[in-house]
Amino acid sequence: MTGTTDLATGTALRALRTVTEADIAACARLTGDFGAHHISGMAGRQVAQGLLTLSGTPLLAEDGVHVTGLDLRFIAPVFVGDDITTEITVDSLDNAELAFTVVVSTTAGEVLRGTGTAKLLD
Amino acid sequence: MEGKSVGTTIPSAQGPVTVGDVLRTTRTYTAAEVREFRALSGYPDSPDPRYLPTLLVVAPLTKLGGDINYLSGRMVWSVSRPVAVGETITAELEITRLEPTGNGTRIAFDARVLSSAEVVVSGESKGVVLLG
Structure with a gap:
């Protein structure tokens, strides 16, 4: 995992993971999100929590x-x-203020897209 | 209110709820739990974390979503300050819209996370409540 010292506009950081049943269980315990579609499944398959999908995002x-x-x-x-790829791209960095885009994809395509802002702390 | 369907209720872990109702839960994350979340996230261990990862700050909101079998389509959050490890936070979801559809119920919320009376996260979310 990359730290914050080398960030610049245009920096793209990527993480890969395979979602496991154990990951979903751990996420349920840590978040309290035991929604039936996560635990029992939807159409016979367990759905990852949104936070689990996002959790591997660098930064x-x-x-x-x-x-x-x-x-x-x-x-x-x-x-x-599912194998998921999480990519975060720095859209701007002004002093300690960061704007970014996050995209999560599986082999079938994008499953999550968003933008965000952050402040780099001392 | 536009989109409001008077009389529509959905089941929740706290009984049937409708537009205007507020779902609420409280949690205090320990350093051990933050370290476990970092491990789940694939991050290297941080033995003495100062703050909760933002995803843990909003995690109690997702617990409330899980209580009603909510599948999110959109989430927007604004976070006013970092939340310290060990700080007790209360998540609130206020239902602003319920609209039955063929496969479930479309739903929208206003979302907040508070530390005592201070709002540290505010936002909104919309998606669908799946049929059981």
């Missing part, structure tokens, strides 16, 4: 990054077993 969970805003569109469900 978002860094202790030195305060996310001040997020605007997210959930385009399609992510199912257990």
Whole structure:
């Protein structure tokens, strides 16, 4: 995981993961989101929590990054077993103020797209 | 109110709810839970985190969504300040719209996360409540 020191406008950071049943269970325990479509499944397949889909996004969970805003569109469900790619792109960086775009994709296409703002903390 | 369907209710973990009702839950995340979330996220361990990752700050809102089997289409949040590890936060979802459809119920919320009386997250979300 890349820190915040090398960020610049245009920087793109990417993370890959495969969503597992254990990930969904851990996310349910940590968030409290035990929605039936996550646990029992939808059309026979467990759906990842939105936060799990986002959780691997670089920068978002860094202790030195305060996310001040997020605007997210959930385009399609992510199912257990899906390989997801999470990419965050720095759209602007002015002093410690950051604007970014986040896109999550599976092999079938985009499943989540959004924008956000953040402040880099000392 | 535009889009409001008077009398429509949906089941929740707290009983049937309708437009104007507020779902509420409180949580306090420990350093161990923050470390576990970082591990789940694929981040390296941070033995002494100062703040909750923003996704954990809004996590109690998603717990409330889970209580009604909510599938989000859009979420918008504004976060006023970092939330410290160990700080008790209360999430509130106020239902602003319910509209039955063939496959479930379209729903919209105003969303807040508070620390005592201070609003630290405000936003809105809309999507669908799936049929059980």
